[in-house]
Amino acid sequence: MQTLEVQILAVLAARELDSFITRREPSIEVELGGIPGDRHYGLLRPADSRQKFYPRNTMIANRRQLSLVSAEELRATALGLDIEDILPEWLGANVLLSGCPELTQLPQGARLLFPDGTGLICEGENLPCTGPGEVIAEALGREELSTRFVKAAKKKRGIVCSVEREGRISEGDAVRFLIP
Amino acid sequence: MQTLEVQILAVLAARELDSFITRREPSIEVELGGIPGDRHYGLLRPADSRQKFYPRNTMIANRRQLSLVSAEELRATALGLDIEDILPEWLGANVLLSGCPELTQLPQGARLLFPDGTGLICEGENLPCTGPGEVIAEALGREELSTRFVKAAKKKRGIVCSVEREGRISEGDAVRFLIP
Numbered sequence: 001m002q003t004l005e006v007q008i009l010a011v012l013a014a015r016e017l018d019s020f021i022t023r024r025e026p027s028i029e030v031e032l033g034g035i036p037g038d039r040h041y042g043l044l045r046p047a048d049s050r051q052k053f054y055p056r057n058t059m060i061a062n063r064r065q066l067s068l069v070s071a072e073e074l075r076a077t078a079l080g081l082d083i084e085d086i087l088p089e090w091l092g093a094n095v096l097l098s099g100c101p102e103l104t105q106l107p108q109g110a111r112l113l114f115p116d117g118t119g120l121i122c123e124g125e126n127l128p129c130t131g132p133g134e135v136i137a138e139a140l141g142r143e144e145l146s147t148r149f150v151k152a153a154k155k156k157r158g159i160v161c162s163v164e165r166e167g168r169i170s171e172g173d174a175v176r177f178l179i180p
Numbered sequence: 181m182q183t184l185e186v187q188i189l190a191v192l193a194a195r196e197l198d199s200f201i202t203r204r205e206p207s208i209e210v211e212l213g214g215i216p217g218d219r220h221y222g223l224l225r226p227a228d229s230r231q232k233f234y235p236r237n238t239m240i241a242n243r244r245q246l247s248l249v250s251a252e253e254l255r256a257t258a259l260g261l262d263i264e265d266i267l268p269e270w271l272g273a274n275v276l277l278s279g280c281p282e283l284t285q286l287p288q289g290a291r292l293l294f295p296d297g298t299g300l301i302c303e304g305e306n307l308p309c310t311g312p313g314e315v316i317a318e319a320l321g322r323e324e325l326s327t328r329f330v331k332a333a334k335k336k337r338g339i340v341c342s343v344e345r346e347g348r349i350s351e352g353d354a355v356r357f358l359i360p
Binding site: 032043044047053054055058059060061063107108109111113117119121123124162163164165166178 | 212223224227233234235238239240241243288289291293297299301303304342343344345346358
């Protein structure tokens with residue numbers, strides 16, 4: 001078991017039903033189903049193209065409750081797109097970490113532990129889809145970025161997590177990674 | 181993604197509160213919290229020595245809902261203990277598979293899919309503990325087996341799973357493994 005300590009630069013939630021874009025909050029509460037009031041909250045979610053082995057929209061356990069990204073990987077993706085920066089809001093991320101240049105490589109089953117005892121389970125790499133590319137293109141007024149995002153973000157899109165122990169995650173927290 | 185097809189020889193549940201020993205049933209229902217009425221059912225469970233990174237008895241997500249063993253690994257363990265056979269009942273197993281000599285190596289995140297669409301997620305290796313050794317020793321009237329079980333079952337104790345899609349698991353079913 002390897003441990004690593006990283007820092008939380010921002011926590012965010014998507015509280016509007018018509019958009020996946022997240023907004024910063026000083027801290028977020030997490031329950032067994034994710035962030036209450038967030039777009040991705042729920043013990044169950046409909047299966048989509050990521051779980052082709054179930055019929056589309058079958059209700060399955062929600063293991064994509066939170067999306068985590070790292071500042072280092074966002075910078076690397078921005079570099080690949082020739083833009084200054086990528087905001088975590090544009091990707092619908094819930095937690096922005098710093099000190100974790102290889103976040104996307106974190107294995108499924110790794111634990112993320114927070115100061116108040118809150119715990120998340122890494123459910124693996126977040127595969128890039130086209131939605132964030134469109135947001136970036138619109139935000140910067142550069143339409144050509146829309147289709148380039150998926151390739152530029154490959155293996156740098158961060159991870160999805162589910163909640164193992166309920167609690168609170170706050171800006172400025174240190175996070176301990178337990179890597180099996 | 182690799183696939184493998186194996187067979188269910190028996191399904192079992194532990195419906196008595198004072199024992200982890202399981203009994204055979206023709207089929208079992210599985211819900212998001214596991215097998216309703218089974219000893220290990222629940223969305224939450226208290227943390228134990230396997231999750232030393234949480235204070236003991238803290239309520240955490242239950243990812244140890246079902247225990248699965250393979251006939252091939254049980255035979256290999258029995259051989260190591262110089263006994264004829266090990267029954268899945270003695271280990272508190274919920275599913276006995278055949279055609280899967282390396283079940284315990286199945287990676288966390290592998291999917292197990294059943295004929296009616298039910299789906300389980302492999303949560304990794306089940307680390308052997310002393311309880312089953314005591315049951316085996318008592319069943320066979322050979323006290324010395326009690327302490328030898330943990331070593332003999334190492335890397336052959338099967339896996340624990342959680343439910344991804346609710347449904348029913350029956351004796352005689354074929355199971356499809358999706359290995360990432």
